[in-house]
Amino acid sequence: xxxxxxxxxxxxxxxxxxxxxxxxxxxxxxxxxxxxxxxxxxxxxxxxxxxxxxxxxxxxxxxxxxxxxxxxxxxxxxxxxxxxxxxxxxxxxxxxxxxxxxxxxxxxxxxxxxxxxxxxxxxxxxxxxxxxxxxxxxxxxxxxxxxxxxxxxxxxxxxxxxxxxxxxxxxxxxxxxxxxxxxxxxxxxxxxxxxxxxxxxxxxxxxxxxxxxxxxxxxxxxxxxxxxxxxxxxxxxxxxxxxxxxxxxxxxxxxxxxxxxxxxxxxxxxxxxxxxxxxxxxxxxxxxxxxxxxxxxxxxxxxxxxxxxxxxxxxxxxxxxxxxxxxxxxxxxxxxxxxxxxxxxxxxxxxxxxxxxxxxxxxxxxxxxxxxxxxxxxxxxxxxxxxxxx
Numbered sequence: 140x141x142x143x144x145x146x147x148x149x150x151x152x153x154x155x156x157x158x159x160x161x162x163x164x165x166x167x168x169x170x171x172x173x174x175x176x177x178x179x180x181x182x183x184x185x186x187x188x189x190x191x192x193x194x195x196x197x198x199x200x201x202x203x204x205x206x207x208x209x210x211x212x213x214x215x216x217x218x219x220x221x222x223x224x225x226x227x228x229x230x231x232x233x234x235x236x237x238x239x240x241x242x243x244x245x246x247x248x249x250x251x252x253x254x255x256x257x258x259x260x261x262x263x264x265x266x267x268x269x270x271x272x273x274x275x276x277x278x279x280x281x282x283x284x285x286x287x288x289x290x291x292x293x294x295x296x297x298x299x300x301x302x303x304x305x306x307x308x309x310x311x312x313x314x315x316x317x318x319x320x321x322x323x324x325x326x327x328x329x330x331x332x333x334x335x336x337x338x339x340x341x342x343x344x345x346x347x348x349x350x351x352x353x354x355x356x357x358x359x360x361x362x363x364x365x366x367x368x369x370x371x372x373x374x375x376x377x378x379x380x381x382x383x384x385x386x387x388x389x390x391x392x393x394x395x396x397x398x399x400x401x402x403x404x405x406x407x408x409x410x411x412x413x414x415x416x417x418x419x420x421x422x423x424x425x426x427x428x429x430x431x432x433x434x435x436x437x438x439x440x441x442x443x444x445x446x447x448x449x450x451x452x453x454x455x456x457x458x459x460x461x462x463x464x465x466x467x468x469x470x471x472x473x474x475x476x477x478x479x480x481x482x483x484x485x486x487x488x489x490x491x492x493x494x495x496x497x498x499x500x501x502x503x504x505x506x507x508x509x510x511x512x513x514x515x516x517x518x519x520x521x522x523x524x525x526x527x528x529x
Contacts, residue, residue: 152205153241154202156241158216159171159172160237160240162174164229165225165228171206171208172202172206172208173208173213175216176213176214176215179215179221179225184224185221186220187283187284191214195214195217199213219282219283252293253292253510253511253515254292254293254529255495255518256294256296256297256474256521257298257475257492258424258473258474258475258521259426259448259477260297260298260475260477260479261479262321263299263301263303263306264479265479265489265491266280268489269284273312275319277316277319277321281491284491285493286487286490290510291493292493292495292499292514295320295518296320297322298390298521300324300326300357300390301324301325302326302358303328303331304327304342307325307346308323313349313351313352316351322353322354322525324352325346325352325356326343326357326390327358328358328361329392332372335375340379343382344379347387352387353525354389354390355382356391357390357392358375358379358391359376359391359393360372360373360392360393360409361405362394362395363397376409377412380417388525389423391409391424391425391426393430395429401457403430403434406430407434410437413441413442419441420444421442422444422524423444423446424473425447426448426475426477427475427477428447428449428463429456431463432459432463432466435447444524446520446524447467447472448473449475449498449502450475451476451494451497451498451500453501464502464506465505465506469512469516471520472502472517472520473521474498474502476494476498478491478494479491481494496510499514499517
């Protein structure tokens with residue numbers, strides 16, 4: 140049963156029936172949901188997620204009202220990591236029976252939490268931080284290890300950026316991720332400019348030719364490093380832009396020095412490099428944009444197909460950057476997580492693509508728009524920018 144749907148009495152009764160029928164199949168006749176939870180605990184099936192999600196709490200409380208049992212006694216049964224292991228105890232015929240009997244109605248499917256897209260994350264870095272393999276089970280890993288979030292969404296797709304040569308994907312992984320709507324891009328992070336060798340750049344260029352790769356990046360400039368490294372970043376960027384193809388989205392990283400909060404100096408430097416090296420029609424994603432309105436207009440005047448991405452970390456934007464966020468046309472907005480980065484006490488030690496709903500909420504609060512409106516706009520913008528239909 141999918142927990143990402145609004146509660147109704149009909150749905151709650153089917154959830155309860157599902158759990159009771161599951162108890163009969165894997166334990167014995169007369170098994171209550173509390174009995175099934177205790178069985179799961181004795182088997183070592185414990186939740187692996189980052190905490191109790193609001194949808195799970197609501198579902199547990201609704202079931203408790205029907206059964207008279209305490210919600211805490213069976214809450215673990217509403218965690219996918221526990222349900223998945225109980226599910227594995229069923230035969231193929233039993234699984235088919237459950238799927239046919241307890242599947243969502245069309246109306247319930249349409250009432251899922253709103254669709255969202257994380258337009259920028261790093262699944263390679265996320266996997267390393269969490270301690271899991273980056274493979275065909277990545278969506279399961281994300282479910283099992285995602286932090287508690289206040290704004291739940293149905294993450295329909297994500298763009299995962301590979302910008303570290305040691306963790307570049309092979310062809311098999313590119314195909315796997317693309318099939319899961321984890322659309323890969325290949326880049327060279329500017330902070331590593333002094334370390335890259337010809338072999339790294341050759342590998343970068345080779346992977347860019349793969350049809351699964353939808354973007355070129357992230358690449359760009361990062362002036363948070365010592366001044367002595369800035370020239371090397373510019374040289375690297377000029378060198379690799381020659382590999383850019385029309386089908387690629389150019390994902391730009393642009394971070395200013397300590398005294399350049401809005402990134403004015405580094406953005407102007409980046410623009411000066413791009414002029415003459417890329418087409419005015421190039422599709423661009425300015426990742427983690429923190430610039431002011433003048434900077435946004437400078438980019439869109441030169442490259443009209445520019446979009447800007449914002450994370451949930453909006454509290455430290457400068458007054459000028461906040462004005463830009465309020466003013467930028469909605470058809471140029473994207474939301475992103477940059478996972479596993481931008482953490483806080485609520486999110487925990489690492490973020491994940493499911494935090495993108497929080498980004499939409501924070502962006503909406505600043506713009507005076509609803510979370511729903513922001514998500515609707517940013518999903519549409521993602522489809523336009525990446526030429527992908529979800």
